[in-house]
Structures are given as C-alpha cells and as structure tokens.
Amino acid sequence: MKLQGNGDILQYGKSHTLQKTPKVVLLVTLTLVLLTIIPLYYPLLGYPLFLLKNLSSSPPPPSSSSFSSQPSSSQLEDDPIKVEEPTVKKCDIFTGEWIPNPKAPYYKNTTCWAIHEHQNCMKYGRPNLDFMKWRWKPDGCELPIFNPAQFLELMRDKKLAFIGDSVARNHMQSLMCLLSRVVYPIDVSYTKDENFKRWRYTDYNFTMASYWTPFLIKTKLEEVGGPTNTGLFNLYLDELDEAWTDQMHEFDYLIISAGQWFYRPTMFYENSRLSGCYYCHKENVTDLTVYYGYRKAFRTVFKAINGNGKFKGMTILRTFSPAHFENGIWNKGGDCVRTRPFRSNETTMEGPNLELYMTQIEEYRAAEREGQKRGLKFRLLDSTQAMWLRPDGHPSRYGHWPNANVTLYNDCVHWCLPGPIDSWSDFLLEMLKMEGTRKYEEKLHSKAKRMRS
Numbered sequence: 001m002k003l004q005g006n007g008d009i010l011q012y013g014k015s016h017t018l019q020k021t022p023k024v025v026l027l028v029t030l031t032l033v034l035l036t037i038i039p040l041y042y043p044l045l046g047y048p049l050f051l052l053k054n055l056s057s058s059p060p061p062p063s064s065s066s067f068s069s070q071p072s073s074s075q076l077e078d079d080p081i082k083v084e085e086p087t088v089k090k091c092d093i094f095t096g097e098w099i100p101n102p103k104a105p106y107y108k109n110t111t112c113w114a115i116h117e118h119q120n121c122m123k124y125g126r127p128n129l130d131f132m133k134w135r136w137k138p139d140g141c142e143l144p145i146f147n148p149a150q151f152l153e154l155m156r157d158k159k160l161a162f163i164g165d166s167v168a169r170n171h172m173q174s175l176m177c178l179l180s181r182v183v184y185p186i187d188v189s190y191t192k193d194e195n196f197k198r199w200r201y202t203d204y205n206f207t208m209a210s211y212w213t214p215f216l217i218k219t220k221l222e223e224v225g226g227p228t229n230t231g232l233f234n235l236y237l238d239e240l241d242e243a244w245t246d247q248m249h250e251f252d253y254l255i256i257s258a259g260q261w262f263y264r265p266t267m268f269y270e271n272s273r274l275s276g277c278y279y280c281h282k283e284n285v286t287d288l289t290v291y292y293g294y295r296k297a298f299r300t301v302f303k304a305i306n307g308n309g310k311f312k313g314m315t316i317l318r319t320f321s322p323a324h325f326e327n328g329i330w331n332k333g334g335d336c337v338r339t340r341p342f343r344s345n346e347t348t349m350e351g352p353n354l355e356l357y358m359t360q361i362e363e364y365r366a367a368e369r370e371g372q373k374r375g376l377k378f379r380l381l382d383s384t385q386a387m388w389l390r391p392d393g394h395p396s397r398y399g400h401w402p403n404a405n406v407t408l409y410n411d412c413v414h415w416c417l418p419g420p421i422d423s424w425s426d427f428l429l430e431m432l433k434m435e436g437t438r439k440y441e442e443k444l445h446s447k448a449k450r451m452r453s
Contacts, residue, residue, distance in 0.1 A: 091141035093430055094382040098341040098389060098420075101135035105418035106145070112177035112417070118399035118408075119170060121416035126398040128339045131416065136386050136423045146425045148182040154432050155206040163244055164257035165214035167321050170414050171255070172210045174421045175428075196243070209251070211244035214261035217297045218242075226265045227281045228331070236269045237296040240304050249310035255381070255428075256301065257318040259356065260413050262294045270296075290352070295359050302367030306374055314377040316431070317364050318424065319384040320357045322349065323413045324391035336396050336412035341420075342389040349388045357384050379435075381427050386420070393420035 109115055109122040122129065136143055162168040176185065176199065185199035185208065195212035213219075218239035226232030248254060265279045268288060276286035278293055305315050325334030349357070361380075368378040387393075395411040415421035 091138060093138045093141065093143050093427065094385060096136055096138035096143075096386070097344055098134040098386075099137045101133055101145075103145075104135065104422075105132040106422070107177045107180060107418055109417070112180050114173045114176040114180070115417045116170070116173055116414075118411060119173070119395055119414050119417045119419075121395050121398045121419070124395075124398045124400060126395075126416070130339060131390075131392045131420070132418050134341055134420070136426065143423075143426050143430055146178050146422070146429055148179045151425070151429050151432075152179065152182060152201060152204045152206060154429075154436075155201075156204045157206070158252040159207040159209070159250060160253040160255065161209045161211060161244070161248075161251045162255050162257075163211050163213060163216065164255075164318075165212065165259070165261050167259065167414060168255070168257050168318075169210050169212065170417070170421060171257075171318065171424055172208065174415075174417055174419075175208070175425050177417060178422060178425050211247075213241045213244055214258065215266075215297055216241060216256070216258050216301045222267060227279060228265060230264045232265045232267065232280060234267045234269060235293055235297065237275075237293065238270050238300055240300065245301075245304055245308075248305065248308060249312075251311075252313040253316060254305070254313060255316045255318055257321070258294075258297065259320045260323060262290050262297075262356075266293055268293055268296070291355055291359050294356055295363060298360060298363040299366075302363060302370075302378075306367060306370050306376060311376075314379060314435075315367075315371070316379045316381050316428075317360065318381040319360055320353070321413075321415075322353045322384065322388050324394060325410075325412045326391070330409055330412070334412065335410040336391050336394045338391040340392055342391065344385070344389060347389070349384070353388070379431060381424065381431065383424055383427060386423060387415075390415075390420040 109120050115123075117123075135145065162172045179185075179201070183201055183203060185201045187197070188200045188207070189196065189198045196210070198207060198209045200207045215233070215235055218236040218241050220234040220236075221231055222234045223232035262278075265277070265281070267277045267280055267282075267285070268275045274285065276288040276292070278288055278290050280287075302315075305311060323330070324336040324338075326336060326338075328334035364378065364380060371378045391412075393415050395414060395416050397410055398416075399411050399414075400408055
C-alpha cells in the first residue's frame with residue numbers, strides 16, 4: 001500500500017544570481033561563519049533545527065534531511081557569484097516499512113504512570129512482546145527515534161493540545177511516557193473532569209492538554225442504547241463543540257483527530273433541522289453515509305480554525321487510525337491476534353477505511369489552502385499507512401485481568417503502551433524539526449530576494 005504523505009513539508013531551495021558583488025561576498029562569508037559557530041556553542045537553539053542531534057550514542061546514517069549548500073560545477077562556471085540557499089531533498093516520512101528495533105521499548109509500564117489501564121498490555125499479561133521491538137523506516141531516508149530532551153527544548157514556552165477521542169488521549173499518554181525519560185509533568189487541570197486534562201512541564205514552561213471530543217463538533221446523546229447498544233447521537237454538523245473551540249487561541253499547536261466514533265448511529269442536524277442520519281433505523285429519516293457526517297464535521301472544525309481571529313498557531317491533522325478486527329466485528333467475536341507487522345506489499349487498505357482517510361485528506365487540503373490566505377499553518381501527521389501495517393499492536397483482551405468481572409470486548413482500536421503508537425511522536429518531532437528548516441530556508445529566500453531588488 002502506498003499512501004501519499006505530506007510531501008510539502010520540505011521545499012527545495014533555489015540559487016539566485018545577485019548583483020552588488022562585494023556586499024554579497026561579505027554577507028555570504030559572515031553567514032557561513034555564524035552558521036558554523038552558533039550550532040557548536042548552542043546546539044539546542046534550533047537554528048537551523050536539523051543540526052540538533054539525536055540522543056542515540058551512535059550517529060544516524062546520512063539522511064536526506066540534511067542541507068546541501070554546494071553549487072554544481074556547471075553553475076559556478078556559468079555564474080561565478082551565487083548565494084546558494086540550502087536545499088532539502090524531499091522525503092515522505094510517512095511511506096515506508098516497519099523494521100526490527102532491538103533497542104525498544106524506551107519505557108515500560110513500571111516506569112510510566114501515564115498509561116491507561118486498558119492499554120497496559122504488559123501489566124495484563126500479553127504473552128508476545130515482540131510487537132514493541134519495531135521502528136518505522138521511511139522509504140529513502142531515516143526517521144530518528146524520539147528525543148525527549150530535544151522535544152522539550154522545542155516546546156519551551158509553548159502550549160500543545162490533543163483534540164479528539166480516546167485514541168488522541170492514547171497518543172498524549174504515549175508522548176508523556178516518552179518524555180518521562182527526562183521529566184514528569186504536574187497536573188494543572190482547571191476541572192476534575194478527566195475528559196479535559198492539562199499537564200505542565202515546569203522546567204520548560206510547556207503545557208500539554210487533552211480535550212475529549214470524539215465527534216469534534218457539538219454533540220448530544222439522544223438515546224443510551226440505540227440500534228447497536230453504543231448510543232444514538234445527535235450531531236450538529238454546522239455547530240462547534242465550544243468546550244475546546246473557545247480555548248483554541250490559547251495554544252501554539254492543535255493536534256486534531258477523529259475516527260471510530262463516527263461508525264456509531266448518528267442523527268445529522270444542519271441549520272437546526274434534521275437532515276438525515278447514519279444507521280439510526282428511524283422511519284422517514286434520510287439514510288446517509290458515515291462519510292457524510294465525517295466530512296461535514298471536519299469542514300466545520302477547519303472553518304472555525306480559519307475563522308478564529310485570535311488563533312495564530314499551527315493545526316496538525318493526525319490522520320485516521322484504522323482498527324484491525326478479524327473473524328468478526330467488534331461485538332461479534334472480532335479480534336486482533338497477529339504477532340508481527342505487515343509489510344506494505346502484504347496488504348492494501350480499502351473500503352471504509354480508505355474512504356474515511358481520503359475524506360479527511362480532501363477536507364484538510366481545502367482548509368490548508370484557505371489557511372495560507374490567512375497566514376495560518378496546517379500540517380499533516382499522516383500516520384494511517386504506518387498504523388494499517390500494525391495489526392499486532394492492539395490490546396485485544398489484554399486490557400484487563402482475564403477473570404475480571406467486566407464486560408469488555410476485544411480492543412483492536414486503541415494501541416498498547418509501549419507500542420506502535422510511540423512512532424507518532426517520532427513523526428511529530430521530525431515535523432517540528434522540518435518546520436525549523438522551512439523557516440530557515442524562507443529567511444534566506446527572502447533575504448536573497450531583497451538583495452536582488
């Protein structure tokens with residue numbers, strides 16, 4: 001399966017012919033000296049961020065995320081005086097394979113208290129733990145293992161929010177466990193409601209929050225049971241969930257995600273009127289698809305972000321996280337018992353999973369274009385392909401004791417901690433570092449443009 005990732009994170013630099021030769025030569029010389037000295041003395045300043053090193057004791061292999069500032073011989077012959085902007089070879093970090101990583105995991109259930117009980121697979125006796133010993137290898141480049149100290153430096157004086165369902169919370173808890181190698185946060189939540197949590201890393205003045213909003217928009221539980229005994233929900237497709245949208249302007253980064261909840265029976269309301277439903281089993285109500293509500297919800301959310309004059313941060317869409325039920329659906333004996341990842345040529349994502357993914361991407365691209373007009377940044381954490389290949393990473397029955405007096409189905413939606421979901425932080429950190437590279441290139445491009453004029 002080859003799903004396209006965010007190919008526009010990195011941009012190629014271009015060389016430009018400049019006039020006023022003496023000033024240019026002096027400027028180039030001073031720039032090269034500063035770029036050589038500054039990273040040596042201040043390695044965590046992040047300018048440019050690609051110079052920050054991984055915590056690993058062994059240096060990473062040469063990667064395509066390094067600058068190439070040497071002009072070709074033909075360029076030098078044709079135009080002897082040029083300011084070469086750094087060029088970054090594009091690499092889609094979201095397309096690749098899982099390869100063995102004997103050094104993993106980087107935390108355990110006994111060293112991290114942030115793991116939710118239902119994702120604590122080690123505690124509840126999962127017999128095969130090889131699922132923890134893999135890492136994501138993009139095609140054509142390397143994805144460094146998450147560096148907690150580096151991440152915390154980049155997040156100094158920043159605020160980050162996870163917006164979504166329990167898989168978003170799963171992601172946040174994974175990140176907290178990875179950061180626990182350096183420091184633990186303190187709870188600074190403004191409410192006792194566990195659906196709205198805030199954590200502060202005081203040494204870095206970094207705040208991380210989670211907002212549990214499984215449909216992202218205004219929602220009301222209409223019936224407790226519903227056709228599938230999972231509830232019947234009213235979705236107000238053109239109205240916001242103000243529990244988080246009223247606070248979005250406080251954050252520098254929003255990581256937005258949603259998925260599996262949209263398969264539940266839902267009634268769709270638009271302009272305060274019932275416009276249809278998904279699997280509601282109601283007479284005289286238009287039966288619409290799950291994709292209809294999914295698209296409308298993301299469109300409303302992205303429109304709100306682009307229309308919020310106070311929000312100046314970055315919006316990151318973490319793409320659809322697929323479930324892996326086999327031999328039955330979730331409430332009919334379905335389970336996920338595989339013990340190794342798929343290779344990309346062993347499986348193809350299709351049907352509803354692919355449709356939901358493509359729906360997200362289409363709405364994201366439209367929002368990104370609109371955001372560019374307004375000076376807002378939208379970025380894509382395109383984890384879908386990587387997670388589609390990990391049917392072995394779910395809790396299954398190992399989210400509780402075998403003899404526990406509880407009614408729980410096999411969990412093939414959430415992810416064990418430690419587990420494959422830790423790679424999402426690898427992606428996130430690399431995206432932040434690429435952002436520093438992008439800013440650096442934009443500054444040089446702007447400077448070169450001014451000098452030409």
